Amino acid sequence: MAIPASQRPKPFLEPEYCKGCLRCIDACPKECITEGDAINAATGLVPVNLNLDNCNGCQLCVQACPEPYGLRPQAGPVATDAHGDFDLEDPKNLFGAKETGAPVAKAQPSEEIPLPLGQPMVLKGTYASALGALLAGCRHVFGYPITPSTEGAELMAKVLPKLDGAFVQAVSEVAAINMMYGCSGAGLPCMTFTSSPGFSLMLEGISYMIGAELPGVIVNVMRGGPGLGNIAPEQADLKLMTRGLGHGNTHAIVLAPATPQEMLDLSRKAFELSFKYRNPVIIAADGYLGQMTGVVKLPATMTKPGLPEWAVWGDREHRGNLICSIFLSEPDLEAHNVKLLAKYDAMKAEAMFDTYRTGDADVLLVACNTPARMAKGAVEDLRAQGIKAGLFRPITIWPFPIEGLKPLLPQVKRLVMVEASPGQLEDELRLALSHAGLACPPITPVQRYGGILPQQTEIVAAVLKGGAR
Amino acid sequence: MSVFYEKFDRHSHGEGLKGHSTHYCPGCGHGIVHRELAESIEALGIQDRTVLVSPVGCSVFAYYYFDVGNTQAPHGRAPVVGLGHKLANPESIVISYQGDGDLASIGLAETIATAQMGLPITVIFINNAIYGMTGGQLAPTSLMGQKTATSPDGRNQNMGSPIRMAELIAQLDGPVYVERVALFDPKQRIKARKAIEKALRIQKEGRGYAFVEVLAECPTHLKKSPEDTEKWVKECMTPIFPLGVLKDKSAETEPWWDRKAPSFAPEKVLGLMGVDTEPAERHAKGFPDHFKCVDISFKLAGSGGDGAQTAALLLARTAIDEGFDATHIPSYGPESRGGTSYADVHLAKDEVLNPAAPDPHVLLAFNAPSLTKFAPQVREGGVIIYDSTIITDPGVLPAGRTVYGVPFTGIATQLQRPMVKNIVALGALQAATHLFPAESFMATLRTVLKDKAALLPLNEAAFAAGQNAVGSPVS
Ligand code: SF4
Numbered sequence: 015m016a017i018p019a020s021q022r023p024k025p026f027l028e029p030e031y032c033k034g035c036l037r038c039i040d041a042c043p044k045e046c047i048t049e050g051d052a053i054n055a056a057t058g059l060v061p062v063n064l065n066l067d068n069c070n071g072c073q074l075c076v077q078a079c080p081e082p083y084g085l086r087p088q089a090g091p092v093a094t095d096a097h098g099d100f101d102l103e104d105p106k107n108l109f110g111a112k113e114t115g116a117p118v119a120k121a122q123p124s125e126e127i128p129l130p131l132g133q134p135m136v137l138k139g140t141y142a143s144a145l146g147a148l149l150a151g152c153r154h155v156f157g158y159p160i161t162p163s164t165e166g167a168e169l170m171a172k173v174l175p176k177l178d179g180a181f182v183q184a185v186s187e188v189a190a191i192n193m194m195y196g197c198s199g200a201g202l203p204c205m206t207f208t209s210s211p212g213f214s215l216m217l218e219g220i221s222y223m224i225g226a227e228l229p230g231v232i233v234n235v236m237r238g239g240p241g242l243g244n245i246a247p248e249q250a251d252l253k254l255m256t257r258g259l260g261h262g263n264t265h266a267i268v269l270a271p272a273t274p275q276e277m278l279d280l281s282r283k284a285f286e287l288s289f290k291y292r293n294p295v296i297i298a299a300d301g302y303l304g305q306m307t308g309v310v311k312l313p314a315t316m317t318k319p320g321l322p323e324w325a326v327w328g329d330r331e332h333r334g335n336l337i338c339s340i341f342l343s344e345p346d347l348e349a350h351n352v353k354l355l356a357k358y359d360a361m362k363a364e365a366m367f368d369t370y371r372t373g374d375a376d377v378l379l380v381a382c383n384t385p386a387r388m389a390k391g392a393v394e395d396l397r398a399q400g401i402k403a404g405l406f407r408p409i410t411i412w413p414f415p416i417e418g419l420k421p422l423l424p425q426v427k428r429l430v431m432v433e434a435s436p437g438q439l440e441d442e443l444r445l446a447l448s449h450a451g452l453a454c455p456p457i458t459p460v461q462r463y464g465g466i467l468p469q470q471t472e473i474v475a476a477v478l479k480g481g482a483r
Numbered sequence: 484m485s486v487f488y489e490k491f492d493r494h495s496h497g498e499g500l501k502g503h504s505t506h507y508c509p510g511c512g513h514g515i516v517h518r519e520l521a522e523s524i525e526a527l528g529i530q531d532r533t534v535l536v537s538p539v540g541c542s543v544f545a546y547y548y549f550d551v552g553n554t555q556a557p558h559g560r561a562p563v564v565g566l567g568h569k570l571a572n573p574e575s576i577v578i579s580y581q582g583d584g585d586l587a588s589i590g591l592a593e594t595i596a597t598a599q600m601g602l603p604i605t606v607i608f609i610n611n612a613i614y615g616m617t618g619g620q621l622a623p624t625s626l627m628g629q630k631t632a633t634s635p636d637g638r639n640q641n642m643g644s645p646i647r648m649a650e651l652i653a654q655l656d657g658p659v660y661v662e663r664v665a666l667f668d669p670k671q672r673i674k675a676r677k678a679i680e681k682a683l684r685i686q687k688e689g690r691g692y693a694f695v696e697v698l699a700e701c702p703t704h705l706k707k708s709p710e711d712t713e714k715w716v717k718e719c720m721t722p723i724f725p726l727g728v729l730k731d732k733s734a735e736t737e738p739w740w741d742r743k744a745p746s747f748a749p750e751k752v753l754g755l756m757g758v759d760t761e762p763a764e765r766h767a768k769g770f771p772d773h774f775k776c777v778d779i780s781f782k783l784a785g786s787g788g789d790g791a792q793t794a795a796l797l798l799a800r801t802a803i804d805e806g807f808d809a810t811h812i813p814s815y816g817p818e819s820r821g822g823t824s825y826a827d828v829h830l831a832k833d834e835v836l837n838p839a840a841p842d843p844h845v846l847l848a849f850n851a852p853s854l855t856k857f858a859p860q861v862r863e864g865g866v867i868i869y870d871s872t873i874i875t876d877p878g879v880l881p882a883g884r885t886v887y888g889v890p891f892t893g894i895a896t897q898l899q900r901p902m903v904k905n906i907v908a909l910g911a912l913q914a915a916t917h918l919f920p921a922e923s924f925m926a927t928l929r930t931v932l933k934d935k936a937a938l939l940p941l942n943e944a945a946f947a948a949g950q951n952a953v954g955s956p957v958s
Pocket residue numbers: 024025041042043044045046047068069070071072073074075076
């Protein structure tokens with residue numbers, strides 16, 4: 015039923031909130047609004063004049079006004095003088111002091127559910143990683159097919175619908191990482207499987223996730239590059255993952271598994287770390303590890319994720335939240351960076367490593383991922399030939415586990431860096447040594463590129479030949 | 484108007500007048516659409532469920548104003564960020580609010596793909612024919628002849644003509660509702676308000692994806708008064724971008740969006756992954772000592788269809804079920820479909836150190852190239868088994884290795900199933916190496932075929948035939 019004109023609210027306007035665009039003038043059928051003639055001292059703009067004698071309360075002027083607190087219908091009597099002019103009241107009285115009417119959200123904690131005792135499984139690396147994610151409570155996976163990572167996504171595509179989760183094959187890696195940005199912004203664990211060229215495409219999104227402090231797990235099954243390269247294993251994205259996660263001041267924990275078992279364990283761990291720090295975590299795998307089948311034992315529990323207090327979930331409790339990486343004012347953005355830096359610093363406590371026969375080793379092999387296994391084999395061969403060799407295997411590539419390396423250094427005469435990249439792991443090690451104020455022992459590099467991993471025999475030969483730089 | 488914050492605390496910390504005025508230029512169309520969106524959210528009672536995705540562009544700060552869940556997306560990615568939210572919480576109402584640079588240029592792939600998927604989200608597209616935030620450059624929707632900072636002499640053929648997004652979106656199958664509206668007079672504003680509310684109602688009712696294109700005013704970069712900009716939109720834009728409903732299947736589309744909460748039932752997860760809760764049978768007395776090492780390596784090589792990878796997996800699994808460590812690495816030739824295919828397998832008493840097998844103890848070769856390539860790598864004292872149906876002349880093989888020719892293919896053909904030649908080969912491998920008792924392999928076959936029990940007799944027969952065919956070594 016139409017409200018009679020006399021009872022419809024008439025508009026009112028705080029001149030300070032009028033930008034003088036004049037869009038309301040044309041809108042008014044009764045010519046109640048006219049162009050102003052005086053500059054408002056507070057805004058430097060010229061607000062319109064209202065003369066509401068003929069006003070019928072049609073609200074067309076209100077609908078034309080682009081300012082939320084510009085023209086508005088009067089709610090109850092508003093003190094005006096004869097010309098409909100207002101004095102600027104304290105906005106606190108006029109609008110209320112608070113920003114949002116939403117309550118302050120509380121974190122809903124995650125739960126650990128006991129798993130029945132399962133027999134060891136025989137799984138390939140990508141599957142083990144997928145299982146690790148499922149056991150970490152991940153039910154949302156976004157991906158784009160790329161060899162040699164796709165099988166992880168394929169498994170998720172099969173399993174997730176049956177668990178009422180979601181697997182989405184995105185239009186590109188760019189879209190996939192941004193679906194993660196959304197899902198993670200809603201507070202849920204989510205992940206993607208990708209490989210080097212796809213990982214490159216995700217860097218923009220990863221920078222945004224770090225900036226907006228969003229968790230999420232990215233499994234990068236590294237393949238040969240640069241460019242399209244090939245689909246064989248390489249480790250030449252280590253630099254990108256440790257030093258180049260998109261633009262800006264970014265870092266993320268980078269985990270480097272070496273066995274299918276670790277693909278499960280570290281994938282699971284990645285979610286925990288990712289939520290602990292509100293930061294993405296990268297699993298750096300190589301093409302061999304993605305495809306490699308091995309024995310995988312199950313953990314004792316599975317995680318049922320809760321909902322963090324910062325989530326933009328889409329309910330009343332979380333309505334006041336914002337996911338965002340913009341800080342327009344420089345001091346604000348500097349403060350945000352300082353906060354991120356403190357977080358990166360705290361992540362150093364998560365450094366992980368493994369050692370093999372390092373007790374008396376004076377030749378220390380350093381390697382991660384599958385090459386660490388070739389190196390392990392080489393340690394045995396070298397020991398059989400009377401050389402006191404050992405293996406130091408960083409499990410976190412960033413932060414580099416320098417504290418684990420430090421106690422071994424006094425006895426070490428030579429480091430042997432075994433990697434399928436032109437020294438990207440070596441660069442991390444050198445940086446870590448330098449930051450720790452430690453001298454770098456002579457280094458013998460054993461490197462292969464283009465999809466070929468250094469083989470055990472090459473490693474042994476390089477050590478026997480000697481020579482370092 | 485409660486859907487707007489009572490104070491814009493995020494706008495320069497809400498200081499001074501900024502606490503209650505927008506960052507938009509005077510007369511900007513964004514403000515009007517914001518009002519209409521806020522009113523529509525209120526009218527539908529969805530404020531608590533709404534997640535608004537702000538784009539990059541002038542409306543990057545839409546989150547300053549709306550008292551809803553807010554997220555700010557990378558340039559062009561708002562619809563997929565929105566999709567992530569929608570899938571995380573299917574109950575949420577997701578609005579992707581985007582300008583022309585964001586939606587029709589950098590985010591075109593995301594825009595089209597999300598529309599075609601058709602999941603219920605609402606896209607509000609502000610088309611003002613120019614880049615606002617970066618300072619008035621050519622937009623994908625700029626008109627022919629329009630002068631912008633990057634088309635100083637006017638848009639011409641070299642830059643292509645303006646893209647009509649509503650038409651493009653309407654011809655996809657995904658969307659249920661697509662309309663183009665404008666803001667240049669009271670009538671248009673009322674229509675725009677209705678279209679926005681309808682697009683949201685379609686989402687609220689779970690009917691699908693809706694897209695509203697709003698022809699809006701950017702007086703600043705058109706270098707016109709707001710009034711003249713309204714006129715320009717009406718007179719110059721609407722002939723290129725006709726107003727009206729381009730698609731409306733909302734009435735005949737039943738509500739369909741209904742997603743359950745994800746399951747965290749452990750049995751379900753483990754069941755889907757095929758986890759066994761029963762311990763595997765063990766038949767071996769211990770690790771095969773006669774190889775005189777704690778880590779035995781194998782190379783299984785053939786071409787794509789030979790089943791070398793499956794045989795390798797069965798071998799690894801048998802060892803694992805017997806309580807040892809094992810690994811399998813598949814390797815495909817560059818022509819991975821139907822090309823060469825070989826597998827490295829290790830069995831270790833305690834731990835496989837290096838899973839690669841550059842000098843295997845045992846080679847199983849399914850074709851001549853594999854035999855030629857890998858036989859010289861087999862270590863001294865090792866075993867070579869090849870398919871004598873395929874390889875009629877093995878040529879000169881390295882001395883000091885025990886070599887068996889077994890007709891894998893011939894036996895499989897007699898069994899009427901050429902595909903079981905890899906199981907024949909596995910039987911031959913068992914008989915030639917005495918790695919584990921035959922029963923160990925049989926147990927593995929039973930485990931992996933537990934859901935395809937009908938295939939078991941054939942596989943058992945193939946295995947046994949392979950075993951029996953191992954005679955005395957060729958050399
Ligand atoms: S309510 Fe209607 S009549 Fe009154 S001033 Fe506004 S447009 Fe004019």
